[in-house]
Amino acid sequence: MSIAAIVGAGLVGQGWAIVFARAGWQVRLHDVDADRLPEACDLIERQLHALQAHGLLQDAAGIARRVEAAVTLESALAGAAYVQENSPERVEAKRMLFARMDALTGPDTILASSTSSIPASLFTGDLVHRERCLVAHPVNPPYLVPVVEISGAPWTSAQAIARTRDILNAVGQRPVVVRKEIEGFILNRLQGALLQEAMRLVRDGVASVEDIDTTVKDGLGLRWAFMGPLETIDLNAPEGIADYCARYGAMYASIGASQSEAPAWDAALLETLSRERRAALPAEELASRRFWRDEQLMRLMRHKQRSGDNDG
């Protein structure tokens, strides 16, 4: 049985533990603060039972038994084929942690970081076996949102990228490869582009916060939940994507020219955003709405499993 070491037992680490254990891997969960481990294991087991209740997995108890607390980093990493690091976003701490992990593992072990903001080149450059180090950035929670962004440093080997892709595919994730180190990788760059336009529309009084959200959830987001934006436009012109670009390129160029300046996320804008969101959802209901969101996400993933709409 393959062994995955999860280093850092917060929310992200717990999510990764579920991903690997669900796929039949033996999971060793480690945290620099060993006192966190019992609670983390409890939370993992509770989440597994919630997933089972939604028909998203079977044998939650058996899966939970594959997650083992490892009090020392040494014991976590011994024999691991794959290590996923989830420590706070501090480059110096990651550099030291990766140095220790590099020394404690054989050269074929993949050392992956969950960082969303620090390129692998900033904390792996001095390692003896830096060619097997990379970023594998998940979305929260990874056991429900399958995309993982793989981003290597310039010295990361093609084999390490390919093996990570294979491993993540095998455990049910949807890895994508970021071919050059770039801020925000793919996901946050796409999200950022959309958010900047949303902010512009709010700032300029063109649309309410609610109407922007409606435009996505009852419009754009419906197709994007089972096709990407490029397949969407490929199907939206008779001859495919080049035909679409020929028909609508001038319109998007003209719109694009008015989107060049990123709006300031200043006090006035934040005040508008907060006022409209808190009118729609009072602060005291944020927590329950997060449960609603997770519930919707579980139902949607169950629906996608049944519809087989990831094919093609």
Added chain:
Amino acid sequence: MSIAAIVGAGLVGQGWAIVFARAGWQVRLHDVDADRLPEACDLIERQLHALQAHGLLQDAAGIARRVEAAVTLESALAGAAYVQENSPERVEAKRMLFARMDALTGPDTILASSTSSIPASLFTGDLVHRERCLVAHPVNPPYLVPVVEISGAPWTSAQAIARTRDILNAVGQRPVVVRKEIEGFILNRLQGALLQEAMRLVRDGVASVEDIDTTVKDGLGLRWAFMGPLETIDLNAPEGIADYCARYGAMYASIGASQSEAPAWDAALLETLSRERRAALPAEELASRRFWRDEQLMRLMRHKQRSGDNDG
């Protein structure tokens, strides 16, 4: 029973006929080419049966009987409370058509255009009752994708906007209001912002077309199918949206600074897009993939109806 006149019996007009007839309205379907009407009515009936087969409506035959072909514009508009125009995107033709419709209807009848690209002010300025004229831009097909963008001219009355919003809500759509005339309204501006970043990533070799689509359909698009992008970030920080902006604003500002230039949709980019898309989906499979898309969309809307996830 309320009467809706649908002027222009192509795909968009057929979609609107389904929306109104499904909601119990009497629909008069007109086209400048009256020979198109029998086929349009046939297509509407077939589509209604497909929707029934997916559990999205009942009594397709009864609904189809509420759609009546109207050979003249006069007979289509007589007694209509709401008129939806779907002629080709030519401003001069729309100006002449709206002048006729303005003369043929009482001042309380809403005159709405489906145009995606021509602001209402360009073809309604000279009308006697221009205050009841506006754009109501649907997404195709409107009976599956409920958002409709309402965009008035500067002289469109607040009452006409409010009444249109009420009517569209009553027939099961999700109207949003574009408060100022702006190119692309809301939906295409948001889509354009995301597409421009996707194009940049492809052009710069950062990601494959397939991986960009995966990042959306197995990542961003999952939440966006039931929450908008602003509710998403509102729930992604402990204290809500202002808290999110404070935590991540610097990152998005930095990303935004590298997104200011709209990439050229030039031959080299189109060649890459086409090559990668045609490798994933040969040209001869575009048509069958569109059936697949519509099937997925119907299943997703049925899922959303059952989950009640439009609440809140």
